[in-house]
Structures are given as structure tokens and as C-alpha cells.
Amino acid sequence: MSLRRYVVRRTLLTLPILVGVSVLTFGLVKLLPGTPVDYVLQFQEATPELRASLRAQYHLDEPLWRQYLLWLNDVLHLDFGERVVSDRSVSAAVAERIPETLALGGIAFLIAVLVGVPAGAVAAVRRGTLLDEGSRVLALAGIATPNFWLGLLLILLFGVHLDLVPVIPPVAPLLAPESLAFLVLPAVTLGTASAALFTRLTRSAVTEQLRQDYVRTARAKGLDERTVIVKHVLRNSLISVVTVAAVQVAFLLDGAVVVERVFSWPGLGRLLVRAILQRDFPVVQAVVLLVATAVVVANLLADLLYAWLDPRITY
Amino acid sequence: MPPVTTSRRRLLRWVGAASVAGLAGCTGGDDDSELVATLGADVSTYDPTLANDTTSRKAFDLVYDALVAIDFEGTVRPALATSLDQRDDLTWRISLREGVSFHDGTDLTAADVKATFERYEGTPRESDVFLWYDGATIRDDHTLDLSLAEPYAPLERSLGGVPIVPEAAATGELDLSDGPVGTGPYAFDTHEPDRLFRLTRNDDYWYDGDAAPATPPIETLTFRIIVEQSSQLAALQSGDIDLANNPPTDAVTDLREDDAITVSDRLAGGFEMLVYPLATPPFSNRDVREGISRLLPREEIISSVYGGVGRPAYAPISPLLEEYTSESFLQEMADEYMRYDPERARELLASGFADLDISVPYETTIVTNETGDRVRWAQLVRDELNRTDFFDVSLEQFEWNTYIERVLAGDSHRSDAMMALGWSGGWDPDSYLRPLFYGGQATPSCCNAAHYANEEVDRLLDEALTTYDTAERRALYEQAQRQVVADAPVGFVRFGTRIEAFRSDVVDGFRTYPLDSGEFTAIYAPWAGTYTTVGGG
Numbered sequence: 001m002s003l004r005r006y007v008v009r010r011t012l013l014t015l016p017i018l019v020g021v022s023v024l025t026f027g028l029v030k031l032l033p034g035t036p037v038d039y040v041l042q043f044q045e046a047t048p049e050l051r052a053s054l055r056a057q058y059h060l061d062e063p064l065w066r067q068y069l070l071w072l073n074d075v076l077h078l079d080f081g082e083r084v085v086s087d088r089s090v091s092a093a094v095a096e097r098i099p100e101t102l103a104l105g106g107i108a109f110l111i112a113v114l115v116g117v118p119a120g121a122v123a124a125v126r127r128g129t130l131l132d133e134g135s136r137v138l139a140l141a142g143i144a145t146p147n148f149w150l151g152l153l154l155i156l157l158f159g160v161h162l163d164l165v166p167v168i169p170p171v172a173p174l175l176a177p178e179s180l181a182f183l184v185l186p187a188v189t190l191g192t193a194s195a196a197l198f199t200r201l202t203r204s205a206v207t208e209q210l211r212q213d214y215v216r217t218a219r220a221k222g223l224d225e226r227t228v229i230v231k232h233v234l235r236n237s238l239i240s241v242v243t244v245a246a247v248q249v250a251f252l253l254d255g256a257v258v259v260e261r262v263f264s265w266p267g268l269g270r271l272l273v274r275a276i277l278q279r280d281f282p283v284v285q286a287v288v289l290l291v292a293t294a295v296v297v298a299n300l301l302a303d304l305l306y307a308w309l310d311p312r313i314t315y
Numbered sequence: 316m317p318p319v320t321t322s323r324r325r326l327l328r329w330v331g332a333a334s335v336a337g338l339a340g341c342t343g344g345d346d347d348s349e350l351v352a353t354l355g356a357d358v359s360t361y362d363p364t365l366a367n368d369t370t371s372r373k374a375f376d377l378v379y380d381a382l383v384a385i386d387f388e389g390t391v392r393p394a395l396a397t398s399l400d401q402r403d404d405l406t407w408r409i410s411l412r413e414g415v416s417f418h419d420g421t422d423l424t425a426a427d428v429k430a431t432f433e434r435y436e437g438t439p440r441e442s443d444v445f446l447w448y449d450g451a452t453i454r455d456d457h458t459l460d461l462s463l464a465e466p467y468a469p470l471e472r473s474l475g476g477v478p479i480v481p482e483a484a485a486t487g488e489l490d491l492s493d494g495p496v497g498t499g500p501y502a503f504d505t506h507e508p509d510r511l512f513r514l515t516r517n518d519d520y521w522y523d524g525d526a527a528p529a530t531p532p533i534e535t536l537t538f539r540i541i542v543e544q545s546s547q548l549a550a551l552q553s554g555d556i557d558l559a560n561n562p563p564t565d566a567v568t569d570l571r572e573d574d575a576i577t578v579s580d581r582l583a584g585g586f587e588m589l590v591y592p593l594a595t596p597p598f599s600n601r602d603v604r605e606g607i608s609r610l611l612p613r614e615e616i617i618s619s620v621y622g623g624v625g626r627p628a629y630a631p632i633s634p635l636l637e638e639y640t641s642e643s644f645l646q647e648m649a650d651e652y653m654r655y656d657p658e659r660a661r662e663l664l665a666s667g668f669a670d671l672d673i674s675v676p677y678e679t680t681i682v683t684n685e686t687g688d689r690v691r692w693a694q695l696v697r698d699e700l701n702r703t704d705f706f707d708v709s710l711e712q713f714e715w716n717t718y719i720e721r722v723l724a725g726d727s728h729r730s731d732a733m734m735a736l737g738w739s740g741g742w743d744p745d746s747y748l749r750p751l752f753y754g755g756q757a758t759p760s761c762c763n764a765a766h767y768a769n770e771e772v773d774r775l776l777d778e779a780l781t782t783y784d785t786a787e788r789r790a791l792y793e794q795a796q797r798q799v800v801a802d803a804p805v806g807f808v809r810f811g812t813r814i815e816a817f818r819s820d821v822v823d824g825f826r827t828y829p830l831d832s833g834e835f836t837a838i839y840a841p842w843a844g845t846y847t848t849v850g851g852g
Contacts, residue, residue, distance in 0.1 A: 032716070033716060033717040033720050034716035034717060034719065034720045038716065038719055038720055038723070041367070041439055046439075046441075046442070046760065046761070047441075047760075050437065050439075050441060051759075053437065054439070088492065093508065096508065097508075097509075152545050152546070152549075155546060155549050156549060159549055159550075159553050159555075160549050160552055160553040163553060166553075166555050167546065167549045167550040167553050167555045168539050168541060168546070168550050168555050168556070169510065171510075171511060171537075261542050261543050261546075262543050262545075262546055263546070264509075264510075264539065264540065264541045264542065264543070264546055264550075266507065266508060266509035266510040266540075267509075270509050270542065271508075271509065274356065274357060274509075274542075277714075277715060277716065278359070279716055
């Protein structure tokens with residue numbers, strides 16, 4: 001199969017996945033106990049008429065399948081309706097969070113790759129040395145540390161004790177230097193586990209490549225070790241790293257829910273948590289759908305990249 | 316999850332010891348002064364008819380004025396109304412202050428007030444107004460007559476909870492979802508969702524008395540939205556914020572030891588209680604209920620869960636309302652029905668269980684939401700009940716909405732679970748009794764989760780609600796409370812407190828307002844002679 005046909009086929013295959021995601025997104029939200037009406041009224045005295053009119057406002061009086069179709073129709077028009085807890089549009093509320101989460105996730109991903117891949121490569125090349133053992137211990141600690149705890153620890157150390165950075169985000173545009181500087185701690189918090197994973201993964205991939213015949217050939221040819229590692233071994237090792245990188249996108253979005261709360265960062269994660277707590281169903285559905293789509297697309301890209309990186313693989 | 320709590324507490328200790336004296340976030344001087352406070356959640360709406368969350372209400376509290384204001388002791392003070400003149404049982408003449416303008420430049424007139432009342436109809440906050448409102452007749456630009464459907468004793472204080480908005484908000488010309496528009500001492504500036512909510516001083520404020528400056532001393536109020544309580548404390552201790560509301564009780568002891576921080580607390584208008592499902596045996600038996608109420612270890616709860624802050628509750632009306640309750644009344648209720656007394660409790664439980672012919676130990680649960688303090692007092696109650704031969708109690712925690720759904724469902728009284736619940740009342744005694752103990756307020760209409768129904772109590776509450784004379788009202792509420800406490804549909808646990816922590820070198824003049832959504836009142840409340848200043852020490 002040609003690469004072009006593979007790309008088309010693989011892309012089309014995501015459509016049924018997205019439909020499944022939409023059904024799940026809609027259905028899971030409906031499984032949550034409580035409705036927006038319960039939240040809106042809470043401990044207020046309310047007449048049955050007021051309850052009924054509020055239910056109708058959120059289409060809760062329609063059968064479930066009809067609610068789904070109404071919702072899907074709106075979603076296909078990129079109209080997620082109005083929020084339950086305020087009269088702002090859902091699309092606007094979600095859209096304004098995307099840059100914030102992308103910035104946090106992007107920096108965290110960069111840190112993870114820039115720290116994890118070289119660390120793993122060095123560990124593999126210096127296998128069995130103190131450096132290797134050290135990176136193993138650090139990686140294990142990185143994976144095992146809950147990011148909630150790590151975040152608080154970093155805040156207390158750098159924000160309060162050393163007073164080097166503000167504890168809450170500066171009032172500045174997203175790309176202003178002080179905003180980016182503030183993002184370092186949350187990004188480190190968010191990226192640590194991924195960095196650790198990349199380290200271990202790169203280490204085993206590089207170790208495996210080092211045993212290959214072509215490495216012996218390259219060395220026999222007289223190439224210097226640096227070229228052997230960087231140009232040949234590392235490049236061939238990256239294939240498995242790329243696959244995992246796609247999964248890490250989901251992991252980073254997941255972790256953002258916690259890290260954004262600890263660092264008071266106004267991203268999608270905080271919007272989502274609050275929307276769940278307030279039974280703000282339209283927002284929950286929009287964010288979950290967005291994140292799920294992002295993960296599906298990331299996996300698609302990884303598969304395509306994989307095919308491009310390793311033309312030997314046939315499908 | 317006790318391990319997490321302990322480690323967090325330890326971390327906070329460390330911060331306390333290492334507290335940094337430097338300050339940031341605000342500058343002295345009158346013209347660019349700023350107070351940085353926090354909100355524990357985002358502001359969800361600017362419209363008083365929609366706002367059911369205390370966060371939104373406290374955030375826009377300083378943007379709107381009401382006809383009257385309720386000061387720190389519960390006294391009604393004139394605000395937008397210069398007088399409320401009762402013409403007869405059902406009619407009040409309201410005279411409005413002249414020369415007051417909204418932040419959008421329009422002048423306040425009687426039409427704005429009438430429109431404010433009427434736009435509550437059919438909204439989630441309908442009962443704020445339509446419990447008493449029957450109509451309003453505009454006499455002239457600054458006078459209107461308010462008609463009530465029935466006499467309504469809490470009217471003046473209820474008016475204090477109705478923020479006046481421009482008539483244009485009712486006609487649709489003005490959209491309050493773009494930003495709150497009121498006549499208050501601060502005008503809306505910006506809201507960056509989940510980041511900050513900012514207000515700036517209204518330089519045309521109407522106040523012209525001598526008790527406070529004519530406009531607020533602080534130019535800008537910035538509320539940073541910080542959900543995580545540990546992060547909020549770190550921000551306070553690092554000086555990134557100046558003032559924090561409701562710090563977690565387990566951190567208060569450490570905050571008190573920190574010289575840079577002042578902790579302010581006072582008795583609030585609310586209580587914690589254990590609600591019994593009255594339709595389910597053995598809770599249908601009065602002796603069993605009194606037995607459980609006499610096993611609630613209130614003193615221990617206050618000392619070990621709340622760090623010694625708060626008072627044991629033996630009746631619903633908060634001692635904050637000095638006109639309607641007293642310490643001696645509470646002690647009398649304690650002696651007769653409620654005080655912790657394991658021996659008496661065992662007698663009562665023995666007789667109750669014997670009457671019901673239920674085999675012991677009886678297996679049951681206490682349900683609670685995940686609020687740490689509430690979970691911990693419920694644990695103490697569980698342990699206390701399990702020390703008797705009568706109960707085998709376990710604790711179930713629910714996420715807030717699931718918990719609300721359980722507690723406020725129509726069949727809460729038939730479930731097999733006692734419910735740990737908190738209640739916030741207001742300045743009027745009715746708010747501590749009617750929603751919880753009036754027959755017609757049984758869930759899901761409102762909040763009477765026990766489905767307690769006693770005709771005598773209903774009658775007393777109705778009569779008290781329509782009696783304007785304070786002494787007569789007090790007598791009626793005493794009778795109603797006595798009856799409720801004797802019937803023991805719930806076990807009262809603790810009257811709560813409000814706590815604030817602020818940076819001692821920055822914030823001056825701040826006081827704690829005892830009720831929900833009044834957290835920032837003290838920033839500028841000229842009608843109470845109260846205002847806050849900021850400055851570098």
C-alpha cells in the first residue's frame with residue numbers, strides 16, 4: 001500500500017472513533033448524579049413550576065436520544081450552547097482556555113523531551129555507570145511523585161521560602177516574559193513524569209540499537225562515536241519514542257487538571273473540573289470532546305509519522 | 316485520606332517557620348492603592364437574580380447597593396433608601412436618596428427599584444423577593460409604595476439582600492452578563508475567568524456622612540481566583556495576596572503563630588447538624604433521636620476538629636441574633652434535651668430500641684460531603700455511637716452534587732442514613748427555622764431533609780413571620796425552638812465561625828462580617844463607620 005493510500009485510510013478510520021467519542025461524552029455526562037437544575041437551585045426554596053421551567057430550559061424534559069441528536073447537531077455547527085452557570089457562550093469559554101493549556105502543555109512537553117531523551121541516551125551509552133544508575137533512580141522518583149505534591153513542594157520552595165517566583169500567575173499577557181517565567185514551575189511539575197518515561201524509553205531503545213550490526217559497521221568504518229550515536233543510533237531509536245509521545249499528549253492534558261489547580265493557572269483543566277462540579281453539562285461535553293479529539297489526532301499523527309520515519313513497515 | 320492531610324499540615328508548618336517578611340502586591344499612597352484578595356472559585360454570574368453561589372455574591376457585593384444595609388451587628392442602616400415608612404401592615408413607603416447614579420451614568424429612580432423587584436420572577440432567586448412582594452406603586456421619581464401579600468416581619472432585612480439594578484437591565488437594554496452595573500462604592504473593571512476579578516473605586520459615590528471618607532480609601536480591588544487552599548495560603552505567606560477568606564481550620568493555628576499575618580474570626584450565622592431520617596425506624600423513635608443527640612461530642616468536636624473555634628449548638632437560632640436567643644436559653648435546651656451525656660443517652664436508646672423491637676447493634680450510616688471538617692466531626696460521632704451496644708455506624712462520603720441529590724431528594728427521610736449537614740442562616744430568625752423545620756419545606760421543595768412536620772411549629776413560624784413586634788416574635792421563636800429541640804428531628808452540633816487572615820503590615824481596619832457573601836463588606840461600609848486601608852508598614 002502506498003503511503004498516500006495509508007494516510008487516507010488511517011484518517012478516515014478516525015471518523016468512527018470520533019462518533020464513538022461523542023456518544024460516550026454525551027452518555028457519561030448523563031450518568032453523573034444530579035442535574036444542572038439541582039445545582040442552580042441548591043438550598044433555595046423552589047416551586048414545582050420553577051423546577052419544570054428550568055428543566056425545559058436545559059432540554060431535560062426531552063427523551064435521551066433526542067437530547068443527543070439536538071446536541072450533536074449543535075456540535076457539528078461548533079455551537080456548544082450557553083453555559084448553565086452563567087449566560088456566556090460555551091465555545092467562547094472553552095476557546096479562551098486553549099492557549100493557556102497549550103502553553104503549559106507545550107512547555108511541559110518540551111521539558112519532557114529535552115530532558116528525557118538526552119538523559120536516556122546518555123544512560124544507555126554509559127550503561128552500568130553511576131550516571132546510568134542515577135538516572136534510573138531519578139526516573140523512578142519522577143514517575144512515582146504525584147504532581148499535586150510536587151507542585152506544592154515547588155511552590156513552597158521557590159515561591160515562599162526562596163521567594164524567587166510569584167505563587168500565582170502574573171497579570172500579564174500569555175506570551176509576556178513574566179508569564180513564561182511563571183510557567184516554568186507548573187511545566188516542570190507537569191512534565192516530570194513524562195520526562196522520566198522518556199528517559200527510560202530512550203535508554204532501552206538506544207541500548208537495543210547499540211547491539212545492532214550497523215553500529216559495529218559504522219564504528220569499523222572509523223566514524224567518530226558522536227556521529228554514530230547522534231546520527232544513526234538516536235535517529236533509529238526515536239521511532240518508539242514518537243509512538244509514546246502521542247500517548248503523552250493525553251497524559252499531559254490529564255495532568256493539567258491537577259497542575260492548573262495547584263498553580264491557579266486558568267486553563268482547560270480548571271474549566272473542566274469546575275464544570276463537572278457545577279453540572280455545567282455543555283462545558284463538560286465540549287471540553288471532553290475537544291480533549292478526546294486532540295488525543296485521537298495525536299495518535300493519528302504518530303501513526304503517520306511512524307510510517308514516514310520507517311518506510312520498511314508495510315500495512 | 317488522613318496521610319495527605321498530615322503531610323499538608325506539616326508543609327504548612329514549614330512555611331510558617333520560614334515565613335518571609337517581604338511584601339508585594341500593594342503600594343501605599345491614595346492614588347494607586349490596591350488590595351489583593353482571593354476568591355476560592357471563579358465568579359460565575361454578575362446578575363443577582365441568577366447567583367446562587369456565594370463566590371459570585373461576595374464578588375459583586377461592593378458593586379451593588381441595596382435599599383438598606385445590614386451592619387456588622389445586624390442593625391438595619393439606610394443606604395439607597397433614606398427611609399422605610401410603614402403605612403400599614405401591608406404597605407411601606409420607600410423614600411429614595413436623591414442624586415445617586417449608577418455606574419453607567421443613569422440616575423437612580425423609583426422605576427429602577429420597582430423593575431429590580433419584578434425581574435426576580437421566574438429566576439432561581441425568585442424567593443428572595445416573591446416571598447413578600449405583591450406590587451409597587453411609583454409616587455414620584457424618588458418615592459414608591461411597596462405592597463406585601465401578607466405582613467412580613469423580616470422585610471427590612473430582606474430588602475438588604477436585594478441589590479438594586481438599573482431599570483434597563485429589566486427591559487433588556489442593559490445586559491448584566493457583560494458586567495455588573497450598580498450604585499455601589501466600587502465599579503466593575505475586568506474579569507479574566509479563573510484568573511482575576513477586578514473592581515475600581517466609584518469616585519461619584521453618594522455617601523456624604525462623617526463616619527467614613529466620602530469614597531473608599533482603596534482605589535483598586537483585585538480578587539485572584541485560587542481554588543487550591545494550600546496555594547492560597549502560600550500566596551498569603553509569600554505576600555502575593557493580602558487577604559484570604561476562610562483559611563482551612565487546620566492551618567489557622569499555624570497562621571496565628573505567624574507574626575506577618577493577622578487572623579480575624581467571629582461567630583457566624585450558621586450551624587452544623589446531624590439530620591435523622593424520621594420515617595425510618597429506629598430514627599422514627601423520639602427517645603432514640605434524643606439518645607443520639609446526647610451522644611454528639613460537641614466540646615470534643617470543637618477542640619479537636621475546629622481548633623477550639625466555635626460554640627456548641629443546642630438549638631437552631633445562632634447566638635449572633637442577640638434579640639432572638641440567649642446563652643441561658645441554649646443552656647436550658649442543652650440540659651433538657653441535648654447535652655452530651657452518655658449515661659442518659661444509653662437509657663434513652665435502651666428504651667427506644669425496646670419499644671421498636673429492633674435487634675442491636677443496628678447497622679446504619681452517616682452520609683456527608685467531602686468537606687474535611689465535616690467528615691472529621693462525623694467520624695467522631697460515628698465512633699461515639701459505635702461505643703454503645705446499639706449501633707454499628709459507618710461513614711459514607713459523597714462528592715458535593717451527589718450529596719446534595721441524596722440529602723435534598725424527596726425521600727431523604729426514608730433513607731437509612733443520618734445526614735451530616737451545615738446550614739447558613741441570615742440576620743432574621745426565620746432563616747434558621749422555616750427552611751429546615753416547616754412542614755411545607757420538606758424536600759424537594761426546600762431543605763427540610765428530615766421531613767419534620769409539627770402543626771404547632773408551623774403555626775408558630777407562620778405567626779412569627781407576620782408579627783412585627785420584636786418581643787412578641789422572640790417569644791414565638793422561643794416556643795418554636797423549644798418544640799423543635801424537644802422533638803429532636805436533628806441533633807445540633809456547632810455554631811460556626813468566619814475566619815479571615817490578612818497581612819498585618821498591609822491591611823488596616825478590616826473586620827469580619829459574620830454572614831455569607833458579606834466577606835468584603837468591611838472594605839468600605841460607611842453606613843457602619845467601617846473602611847479598610849492599605850499601606851506599607
